[in-house]
Amino acid sequence: MLFEDTYKTIKSPAEGLFKDRGSKFFAFAYPIEHENEVKDLVENLRKEHFKAVHHCYAYRLGIDKSNFRVNDDGEPSGTAGKPILNTLLSHEITNVLVVVVRYFGGTLLGVPGLINAYKSATAEALAKANIIEKTVNEVYNVNFEFVQMNDIMKIVKEFGLKIRKQTYDNQCSMELEFRKSITNQVIGKFEKIDNIAIEYLFTV
Structure with missing residues (x-):
């Protein structure tokens, strides 16, 4: 690596x-x-x-x-x-x-x-x-629609992502933290879901 x-x-x-x-x-x-x-x-x-x-x-x-x-x-x-x-x-x-x-x-x-x-x-x-x-972790913000919640949570559970903050409404937001070494895999999964926005925030 x-x-x-x-x-x-x-x-x-x-x-x-x-x-x-x-x-x-x-x-x-x-x-x-x-x-x-x-x-x-x-x-x-x-x-x-x-x-x-x-x-x-x-x-x-x-x-x-x-x-x-x-x-x-x-x-x-x-x-x-x-x-x-x-x-x-x-x-x-x-x-x-x-x-x-x-x-x-x-x-x-x-x-x-x-x-x-x-x-x-x-x-x-x-x-x-x-x-x-x-571990060196990265924090990303994911914005998505409420109807996409199941798809988002599947990825969260699959990789054991840590949810730092979340807001649920018609438009939802979730701040996620995960190991830098799996960033490409995680982002790749999220990018397969239509109409969501992913933003890198910081490294911890």
Whole structure:
């Protein structure tokens, strides 16, 4: 199959802790769907851990895993955000944000020590996380006449399509979600029914 229609992410938030020479590194992993979730999550941790010296993070988003960002938050460049991101990469997960909050212990750890600390804290959080596999699904809207309901429902049942929304009147509308890998088969079946309109909405 040319298109990967599954991806790995975490089911719910998880935490980890790594200590080195008095410094404490608290890692917080969150499942996210959009970039606009990042700011609030980071700000909440800043308020909660206001005595910490650094709040470094990295996230990875998207089914093709191409959307990512790192933030060293004052640590030497490349010693915090990048090791966090590399740990996400090694776990092959996406749609995940990890924030590592550092309480300074009085001893400088040096570049290798910092890289190891941020990587290890992230690994601790991910070790406690429930990593799950999700399917890449597409959502379509189908408009049809009420008398065509049986024909539509046959296809819904045949492929086990998920009905997200529906309105029934003389003119009916149904929002359907299904795996990307079966899109061509599903659309092909619908197109055999006269006078219905199919519209692609988005991918989840």
